[in-house]
Amino acid sequence: MDAISFIDLDHCHFPSILRLQFHVIMLRSNLFFILFALLLSCQSSSQKQSEMEHKYTNALVNESSPYLLQHAHNPVDWHAWNDKTLSKAKDENKLIIISVGYSACHWCHVMEHESFEDSTVAALMNEHFVPIKVDREERPDIDDVYMTACQLTSGRGCGWPLNAFALSDGRPIWAGTYFPKDQWMKILNQFIQLKLTSPSQLREYADNLEEGYRSVDAVEIPLENTSIEDVDMTATMAMFKNQIDAKYGGRKGAPKFPMPNNYETLLKYGHLNGDKSALNLVYTTLNNMSSGGIFDAIAGGFARYSTDAIWKVPHFEKMLYDNGQLLDIYSYAFKKTKDPTYKKTIDKTVNWIKQEMIDESGGIYSALDADSEGEEGKFYVWKHDEISNAISDETARSIFVDRFEITKSGNWEHDKNILHVKMTLDQLAKKYDMTEKEIEKSIDESLQVLKVIRDKRVRPGLDDKILTSWNALASHGLIEAYFSTGNNTAFQLAADNMAFLLKHQVQKNGQLWRNYKNGKSTINAFLDDYALLVRALIKYYEATLDEKYLFDADRILSFAETHFSDDTTGLFYYTSDLDPPLVTRKRELADNVIPSSNSIMARNLLHLGLYLYKPAYIKRAEKMAASMKSAIFEGQQPSFYSNWLQLYMDLIEHPYEVAIVGDKSLDMVVDWKASYLPNAMILGGKKEGNLQLLKDKLQAGATMIYVCRNKVCKFPVEEVSAAMELVQ
Numbered sequence: 001m002d003a004i005s006f007i008d009l010d011h012c013h014f015p016s017i018l019r020l021q022f023h024v025i026m027l028r029s030n031l032f033f034i035l036f037a038l039l040l041s042c043q044s045s046s047q048k049q050s051e052m053e054h055k056y057t058n059a060l061v062n063e064s065s066p067y068l069l070q071h072a073h074n075p076v077d078w079h080a081w082n083d084k085t086l087s088k089a090k091d092e093n094k095l096i097i098i099s100v101g102y103s104a105c106h107w108c109h110v111m112e113h114e115s116f117e118d119s120t121v122a123a124l125m126n127e128h129f130v131p132i133k134v135d136r137e138e139r140p141d142i143d144d145v146y147m148t149a150c151q152l153t154s155g156r157g158c159g160w161p162l163n164a165f166a167l168s169d170g171r172p173i174w175a176g177t178y179f180p181k182d183q184w185m186k187i188l189n190q191f192i193q194l195k196l197t198s199p200s201q202l203r204e205y206a207d208n209l210e211e212g213y214r215s216v217d218a219v220e221i222p223l224e225n226t227s228i229e230d231v232d233m234t235a236t237m238a239m240f241k242n243q244i245d246a247k248y249g250g251r252k253g254a255p256k257f258p259m260p261n262n263y264e265t266l267l268k269y270g271h272l273n274g275d276k277s278a279l280n281l282v283y284t285t286l287n288n289m290s291s292g293g294i295f296d297a298i299a300g301g302f303a304r305y306s307t308d309a310i311w312k313v314p315h316f317e318k319m320l321y322d323n324g325q326l327l328d329i330y331s332y333a334f335k336k337t338k339d340p341t342y343k344k345t346i347d348k349t350v351n352w353i354k355q356e357m358i359d360e361s362g363g364i365y366s367a368l369d370a371d372s373e374g375e376e377g378k379f380y381v382w383k384h385d386e387i388s389n390a391i392s393d394e395t396a397r398s399i400f401v402d403r404f405e406i407t408k409s410g411n412w413e414h415d416k417n418i419l420h421v422k423m424t425l426d427q428l429a430k431k432y433d434m435t436e437k438e439i440e441k442s443i444d445e446s447l448q449v450l451k452v453i454r455d456k457r458v459r460p461g462l463d464d465k466i467l468t469s470w471n472a473l474a475s476h477g478l479i480e481a482y483f484s485t486g487n488n489t490a491f492q493l494a495a496d497n498m499a500f501l502l503k504h505q506v507q508k509n510g511q512l513w514r515n516y517k518n519g520k521s522t523i524n525a526f527l528d529d530y531a532l533l534v535r536a537l538i539k540y541y542e543a544t545l546d547e548k549y550l551f552d553a554d555r556i557l558s559f560a561e562t563h564f565s566d567d568t569t570g571l572f573y574y575t576s577d578l579d580p581p582l583v584t585r586k587r588e589l590a591d592n593v594i595p596s597s598n599s600i601m602a603r604n605l606l607h608l609g610l611y612l613y614k615p616a617y618i619k620r621a622e623k624m625a626a627s628m629k630s631a632i633f634e635g636q637q638p639s640f641y642s643n644w645l646q647l648y649m650d651l652i653e654h655p656y657e658v659a660i661v662g663d664k665s666l667d668m669v670v671d672w673k674a675s676y677l678p679n680a681m682i683l684g685g686k687k688e689g690n691l692q693l694l695k696d697k698l699q700a701g702a703t704m705i706y707v708c709r710n711k712v713c714k715f716p717v718e719e720v721s722a723a724m725e726l727v728q
Helices: 016-028 032-053 066-070 083-092 106-116 119-128 140-154 181-197 199-216 233-242 260-273 276-291 320-337 340-356 384-390 394-404 425-432 436-454 468-485 488-505 527-544 548-564 597-611 615-627 629-633 638-652 665-673 720-727
Strands: 095-101 129-135 162-166 172-176 513-517 520-524 656-661 680-685 704-709
Touching (some): 066 106, 066 129, 083 095, 083 129, 119 129, 140 162, 233 260, 233 276, 233 638, 260 276, 260 320, 276 320, 276 340, 320 340, 320 468, 340 468, 340 488, 384 394, 384 436, 394 425, 468 488, 468 513, 488 513, 488 527, 527 548, 527 597, 548 597, 597 680, 615 638, 656 665, 665 680
Parallel strands (some): 095 129, 656 680
Antiparallel strands (some): 095 162, 162 172, 656 704
């Protein structure tokens, strides 16, 4: 029976006697056609039962995206974005509604319940429009096109759900975000009337937006002699620092989003230039985030953002891309400060990824929803009596209540409490006449008690699609967690994830898949997938000194150069020339929550150019930096170009090339990477291998460290501490 043990007969809807006969037959014969017939019967029966359970079913039922599947039984006749759907709009001469969101999006759920589950709204949408649902995480290229339309038509920032109206050829005419039902109905009727009475006006809207797209992506075409060394980095970074909240960290005001690359840039600049004010802004941000409600004190991991200015009240969904990058910045800060709070934050976040986000394939899931049982944050918040009943020891209970500001009326809404740090360990130690270690032990034990209780609650929904770019972000963060704290679990998770990505998402020619779900790789990848995977492979090389990973990175980058390049500016398009064209072919330039794919790719080109001795790569990185020069240094928003600023730092003064060659090379790399040295790249191995930078550096019976810059090396040393002095 081993060959057929994967068949779950109890979920097939045919009589138990037939199941018994099936087992007997399979034991006695190889009549596989009987198996085939029974499986068809099972599938047909399951499908019929599923259809009976739902009053409505639309085309999204055939999709794999958790977000699209959430809408598969709306009365709205949703379609996925594909050629068939676009042809339908043209054939029927209907306007298109493109509704974009993601599975963990709270307001997407709200609009679904208010409007898309309403049969009256659905009837209007179905009769006059072709409704298309898009998962922005699967198809960020489509999201970008219509998000830009929203920004151009509204003149301000937009978010999700994103609801765009387009002509039957896909050209946008207007876009907005969340709308209550009555307002949505009015908007639908306005466009129905415009289509009937003023179709030329709709075409004019589309023409104007098309012109707007060209201005959004405009950059300088660099001259051959454009200098990248004459920028005023001091003035730019002063402006950058002024945009950060000195009291609570993060950007000034509310809501507050973790922007890990912002703080990575400030930390790097502060370290290299001795700027204590830049460093303090980073520490203030990280301290307030890890003690705020945005961090899950029970299980680890950060929520998407804080709705207030003090990091207290989160928007409760947890996204992999945030947490992967936050592992990076907390790891860098721990290397720099050795603050035990940072280590604890790292270890708990690693453990959250391990416990809740890992697929058996080694891939890492995308997100946890904000809602459970139809209520935002229900899984994470506590009534006062729940905590009082859970923590039996009176002193422990009192310490916990003081630590997290637990009150009977609640520190949030509806008598509920968010766990956020109100009193420090030092303050509690003084109040209770205990040591800080005793206080911390008591709090940790109470948190574990609450975790046991919380684990029995209805869990938030899991978005179990596996995205190449987000997995690469997580792997990079896990490797840095290992370097900074010695957390071997983090390294093993990263190793398993890199093996998964190389096996399932990388094709022989270097082409990538974006998505993995239900054992299947799908969707031709976008530039962020290429850029972030190359970056992660370079980081994994540093952890293993296996040059195979550099060559894998080079193969992937070479494919991207062939299929994504904008040769005029040296930049890259977001979509490849193998993809069906959208309304416009855009470039991702500004650094947001995730740095732009172009800035990441430019830094990859510099680092691979140095590792593999490819001057053309370095030259292209310089050209890309020159293309962005005026946008970065003449604009008033340097924090939106934080990763580009790191590129400029490295181009103005190339990083040190630290080559460690000999039997103890890997151990020495681990020692080296435990310190914060952002202006040094590591290479080496027990043998010289194939990298030109390692040629003639192996000395028999010794492990030598060579500190080089621009191919010029200082006298080799045998101690990591001595080599660090040469860098610092």
